[in-house]
Amino acid sequence: MxxxxxxxxxxxxxxxxxxxxxxxxxxxxxxxxxxxxxxxxSTNDQASFLPASAESTAAREWQLKFVDSNAIPAVVLLTSTEALTSEQLGQIATLPKKLSAVSGVQKPEAPATTSVAGPIPSEDKKAVEFLVPISGTDEVKSVVDELRNVLQSSAPGGVSIYVTGPAGLTADLVNAFGGIDGILLLVALIAVFVILLVVYRxxxxxxxxxxxxxxxxxxxxxxxxxxASWDWIKLSGQSQxxxxxxxxxxxTDYSLLLVARFREALHxxxxxxxxxxxxxxxxxxxxxxxxxxxxxxxxxxxxxxxxxxxxxxxxxxxxxxxxxxxxxxxxxxxxxxxxxxxxxxxxxxxxxNHANKHADHGTHGMSVEKTDAVEHGLAGVGGIWRRIGLLIARRPRITWVVTLVLLLAASSGILQLQANGVSQTEVILGQSNAVDGQRALAEHFAGGSGSPVLIIADQNSKDQILVAVKDTEGITEASIYTGNGRPDVAAEPVVKEGRVLINATLADQADSSAAEQVVVELRKQLPQVDSTVLVGGVSAIALDTNLTAQSDLFKIVPLVLLVILVVLILLLRSIVAPLLLIGSVVLSYIATMGVSALVFNHVFDFPGADATVPLFGFVFLVALGVDYNIFLMTRVREESLLMGTHAGILRGLGKTGGVITSAGVVLAATFAALGIIPLLFLAQLAFIVAFGVLLDTVIVRTLLVPALTYDIGNRVWWPSKRTFGGLNPFENSPRSSDSQPVAQPSVEPER
CATH class of the missing domain: 1.20.1640.10 (Multidrug efflux transporter AcrB transmembrane domain)
Incomplete structure (x- = not known):
C-alpha cells in the first residue's frame, strides 16, 4: 500500500x-x-438603513431641504402626580436656556433666541414638555446624557424627568449595545472554553x-x-x-472538525x-x-x-x-x-488495533448480511454513537418517520408567530428612561408628540391636503411649517421648490402599530388630492422597514436555498443527497420557528417580533445547520467509497457524532450569549439560533438524516457513477460490499 x-x-x-x-x-x-x-x-439610526426607493426616505430628503439640518428631536418631559405649582413652573421656565447651552444641541440662527421649543404645558397641568433639536446623530448618547444631568441639577423638586423621543430612544439603544465590545465577547469565550474543557478534558x-x-x-x-470608515458599508451595533x-x-466549529481528525490520526x-x-x-x-x-x-x-x-x-x-x-x-x-x-x-x-476495537460487539439479532455492514461500519465506534448506529441499522424507517412526525408537530407552532414588527419602546428589554418617558408622554400629551408625521405636498394643494390630514382619524393636530419652533398661523409657510412641509401630530405613540396604520391611511387618501404627496416621519420609517423586511424574506430565502443546493451538489456529486439535506434543514428551521413562537408568546410574553427575525433566523439556521450535514455526509461519502453505503453511514455517524455535537453545543452557547444584551431582536435571535442548532444537531443530523439515508441506500448518491464499496451505486445489494477489509493504519517514527 x-x-x-x-x-x-x-x-x-x-x-x-x-x-x-x-x-x-x-x-x-x-x-x-x-x-x-x-x-x-457604527450607527443605530433606523432611517439610514432604509432603501432609497422607500417613500419615507424621499420624504426625509425633502425634510432636510426645509430644516437644513440633520437634527434629531429629543422630547424633554417633566411630570408630577399633582398639578404643577407656580413656583415649579417658574423654575421650569428657566430650563430652555440651560438646555440649549448643552454642547450638541442645535444652535439658533439669532443669538438672543433659543432653539428649544417650550415649555409646553399639558391640559391636566401635571406635565410640561420641551422639544430639543440635537445636531446630527453621531453624539446623541453623550448629548442626551448631558441633558439628563442638567435636568437632575436644575429641575424643581417633586417632578419626574425624562429625555425621550427619537433622540432619547436612540441614546438608550446605544446604551443597550454597550455590552457588545467587552461583556458579550467575554461571555462567549468563557462558554466556549468551558465546553471544550469538558469535551476534551x-x-x-x-x-x-x-x-x-x-x-x-x-x-x-x-x-x-x-x-465602515470609508462608508462602503453601514455598520450597526446589531451587526457588530x-x-x-x-x-x-x-x-470554533471548523477548528473542532480539524482537531477531531488530528486526534484520530494520532491514534x-x-x-x-x-x-x-x-x-x-x-x-x-x-x-x-x-x-x-x-x-x-x-x-x-x-x-x-x-x-x-x-x-x-x-x-x-x-x-x-x-x-x-x-x-x-x-x-x-x-x-x-x-x-x-x-x-x-x-x-x-x-x-x-484502534480501528477494530469494537468490531465484534452489539450486532446480535441481525441477519448475516446486515451484520457484515454493521460490524465494519461500527468498527472503532463505542458508547452512545454505537447505540444510535445500531438503532438506525435495525429500524431505519421507523426512526426517520418518528422524528419527521415530531418535527412536523413542532412546526405547527409557526402559525402563532407574530413577526410584524414592534414599537421602538418595546425593543429595549431593560430599564430605559426614554421608554418610561414615552409612556408618561402618552398619559399627558398626544402620544405622537415630538415625532410628527411629515407630509411633503405641492404648495398649490396645501390647504386641501391640510384639511384632509386634520380629518384623518388618529391625527390630533396639523400645521404647515413656517420656520418657527411652534405653529404660527399668521406666518407665511416655507416653500422649497414649489412644495411645503406639513407636520401632523399623532394621537398614538409614533412607533406603535396604530400610528403606522394612520400612515397607511394617509398614503391611501392624500394622493387623491395631490399625486406627488409624500408621507414620512418616524411612523412611516417603521412601516417601510417592516414592509421591506417582509418583502426581503420572500426574495432572499429562494436565493439562499439555491446557492446551498448548488454547493452540496458539487460537493457530494449527487442530486438526491443534497435535496435530502436541504429538505432536512428547512424542516428544522420551520420546527424551530414553531417552537420559538410558542415560547415567545406563552413563556417570555414578548409583544411580538421584529419583521427581520424570520429572515435572520432562516439565513443563520439554514446556512449553519447545513454545515453539520456537510461534516456528516462528506465523511459518509468518504467511508461509503471504501465499504459501501450502509456501513459508510454508520461509520460516518460514529466518527463525526461527537465532534458535530460538540460543535453544535459551542455554536448554541455562543449565540445564546447574545441574550445578555437587553434588546428584543437579539434576545429572540439568540433563542432561535441556539435552540435551532441544538435541534438540528441532536435530532435532524443524528437521527433523521442518517436513518433516511440508510433507508434509501445507494440511490442517495444518484446520479453519481462512482462505485461505493466496490459495487455500482445503483445495485440493490450493497451489503455484500461491506465485507471489504478495513485498511490498517501505518506506523511511522516521530519526526
Missing part, C-alpha cells in the same frame, strides 16, 4: 509553523486596538482553539472597521454583536506531521465547503432592499472568511507545534 502521509522537508517543518503563528499574532495586535474603536463607525487545546477564533475576529474587525458571535462560533501514526497531513486531507474539503456555503448565503443578503440586511451580508461573509482561513492556517500551525501535548494531560497514543 502506497504511503501518502505528508513528510515535509526539515527546514519547512522548522520555519512554517512559527511564521504562521507570528503572522496571526501581528493580526491580533492590529485587531485588538481596532476592536475598541469600532463603535466610532484538556487545558491546552481549548486555548489553542480560542486563540484561533480570536485572531479570526481581530482580522475581521480590522477589515470591517476600514470598510452578530459578527462577534458568528466568528467565534464558526471558527494511527506516530509522526505529528503525518497526522496533520491526514487531518488536513480529511477536513479541508468539508471545512471549505461549509465556509463557502455560509459565505455565499450571507452574500445573498446583498439582494435585500433593506440596507441593514444588505450591510450584514458582507460583514458576516468577511467574518466567516477569516474563520475559515484561521482554522486552516493558524490552528494547523499550533497543532503541529504542540503535537500530542495539545491534548495534555490525556495525550492520544498510537494504537494499531
Amino acid at each position: 502506497k504511503n501518502l502521509d505528508w513528510s515535509p522537508k526539515r527546514w519547512l517543518r522548522l520555519t512554517l509553523p512559527p511564521i504562521l503563528i507570528i503572522v496571526w499574532l501581528l493580526v491580533a495586535g492590529l485587531g485588538g486596538p481596532t476592536f475598541g474603536k469600532i463603535s466610532e463607525v 484538556s487545558v491546552v487545546l481549548p486555548l489553542l482553539v480560542l486563540f484561533t477564533s480570536v485572531v479570526a475576529l481581530c482580522a475581521s474587525i480590522v477589515v470591517i472597521y476600514y470598510m 454583536g452578530i459578527l462577534s458571535i458568528l466568528v467565534i462560533g464558526a471558527a 494511527q501514526v506516530q509522526s505529528k506531521w503525518a497526522a496533520l497531513g491526514r487531518a488536513m486531507r480529511g477536513a479541508w474539503e468539508p471545512i471549505v465547503a461549509s465556509g463557502s456555503t455560509v459565505i455565499l448565503a450571507m452574500l445573498c443578503l446583498l439582494f435585500s432592499d433593506l440596507n441593514s440586511n444588505r450591510s450584514l451580508g458582507p460583514i458576516a461573509a468577511i467574518g466567516i472568511l477569516f474563520s475559515l482561513v484561521a482554522a486552516l492556517t493558524c490552528l494547523p500551525a499550533l497543532l503541529v507545534a504542540f503535537g500530542r501535548g495539545a491534548f495534555w494531560p490525556f495525550k492520544p497514543k498510537m494504537d494499531a
Whole structure:
C-alpha cells in the first residue's frame, strides 16, 4: 500500500509553523486596538438603513431641504402626580436656556433666541414638555446624557424627568449595545472554553482553539472597521454583536472538525506531521465547503432592499472568511507545534488495533448480511454513537418517520408567530428612561408628540391636503411649517421648490402599530388630492422597514436555498443527497420557528417580533445547520467509497457524532450569549439560533438524516457513477460490499 502521509522537508517543518503563528499574532495586535474603536463607525439610526426607493426616505430628503439640518428631536418631559405649582413652573421656565447651552444641541440662527421649543404645558397641568433639536446623530448618547444631568441639577423638586423621543430612544439603544465590545465577547469565550474543557478534558487545546477564533475576529474587525470608515458599508451595533458571535462560533466549529481528525490520526501514526497531513486531507474539503456555503448565503443578503440586511451580508461573509482561513492556517500551525501535548494531560497514543476495537460487539439479532455492514461500519465506534448506529441499522424507517412526525408537530407552532414588527419602546428589554418617558408622554400629551408625521405636498394643494390630514382619524393636530419652533398661523409657510412641509401630530405613540396604520391611511387618501404627496416621519420609517423586511424574506430565502443546493451538489456529486439535506434543514428551521413562537408568546410574553427575525433566523439556521450535514455526509461519502453505503453511514455517524455535537453545543452557547444584551431582536435571535442548532444537531443530523439515508441506500448518491464499496451505486445489494477489509493504519517514527 502506497504511503501518502505528508513528510515535509526539515527546514519547512522548522520555519512554517512559527511564521504562521507570528503572522496571526501581528493580526491580533492590529485587531485588538481596532476592536475598541469600532463603535466610532457604527450607527443605530433606523432611517439610514432604509432603501432609497422607500417613500419615507424621499420624504426625509425633502425634510432636510426645509430644516437644513440633520437634527434629531429629543422630547424633554417633566411630570408630577399633582398639578404643577407656580413656583415649579417658574423654575421650569428657566430650563430652555440651560438646555440649549448643552454642547450638541442645535444652535439658533439669532443669538438672543433659543432653539428649544417650550415649555409646553399639558391640559391636566401635571406635565410640561420641551422639544430639543440635537445636531446630527453621531453624539446623541453623550448629548442626551448631558441633558439628563442638567435636568437632575436644575429641575424643581417633586417632578419626574425624562429625555425621550427619537433622540432619547436612540441614546438608550446605544446604551443597550454597550455590552457588545467587552461583556458579550467575554461571555462567549468563557462558554466556549468551558465546553471544550469538558469535551476534551484538556487545558491546552481549548486555548489553542480560542486563540484561533480570536485572531479570526481581530482580522475581521480590522477589515470591517476600514470598510465602515470609508462608508462602503453601514455598520450597526446589531451587526457588530452578530459578527462577534458568528466568528467565534464558526471558527470554533471548523477548528473542532480539524482537531477531531488530528486526534484520530494520532491514534494511527506516530509522526505529528503525518497526522496533520491526514487531518488536513480529511477536513479541508468539508471545512471549505461549509465556509463557502455560509459565505455565499450571507452574500445573498446583498439582494435585500433593506440596507441593514444588505450591510450584514458582507460583514458576516468577511467574518466567516477569516474563520475559515484561521482554522486552516493558524490552528494547523499550533497543532503541529504542540503535537500530542495539545491534548495534555490525556495525550492520544498510537494504537494499531484502534480501528477494530469494537468490531465484534452489539450486532446480535441481525441477519448475516446486515451484520457484515454493521460490524465494519461500527468498527472503532463505542458508547452512545454505537447505540444510535445500531438503532438506525435495525429500524431505519421507523426512526426517520418518528422524528419527521415530531418535527412536523413542532412546526405547527409557526402559525402563532407574530413577526410584524414592534414599537421602538418595546425593543429595549431593560430599564430605559426614554421608554418610561414615552409612556408618561402618552398619559399627558398626544402620544405622537415630538415625532410628527411629515407630509411633503405641492404648495398649490396645501390647504386641501391640510384639511384632509386634520380629518384623518388618529391625527390630533396639523400645521404647515413656517420656520418657527411652534405653529404660527399668521406666518407665511416655507416653500422649497414649489412644495411645503406639513407636520401632523399623532394621537398614538409614533412607533406603535396604530400610528403606522394612520400612515397607511394617509398614503391611501392624500394622493387623491395631490399625486406627488409624500408621507414620512418616524411612523412611516417603521412601516417601510417592516414592509421591506417582509418583502426581503420572500426574495432572499429562494436565493439562499439555491446557492446551498448548488454547493452540496458539487460537493457530494449527487442530486438526491443534497435535496435530502436541504429538505432536512428547512424542516428544522420551520420546527424551530414553531417552537420559538410558542415560547415567545406563552413563556417570555414578548409583544411580538421584529419583521427581520424570520429572515435572520432562516439565513443563520439554514446556512449553519447545513454545515453539520456537510461534516456528516462528506465523511459518509468518504467511508461509503471504501465499504459501501450502509456501513459508510454508520461509520460516518460514529466518527463525526461527537465532534458535530460538540460543535453544535459551542455554536448554541455562543449565540445564546447574545441574550445578555437587553434588546428584543437579539434576545429572540439568540433563542432561535441556539435552540435551532441544538435541534438540528441532536435530532435532524443524528437521527433523521442518517436513518433516511440508510433507508434509501445507494440511490442517495444518484446520479453519481462512482462505485461505493466496490459495487455500482445503483445495485440493490450493497451489503455484500461491506465485507471489504478495513485498511490498517501505518506506523511511522516521530519526526
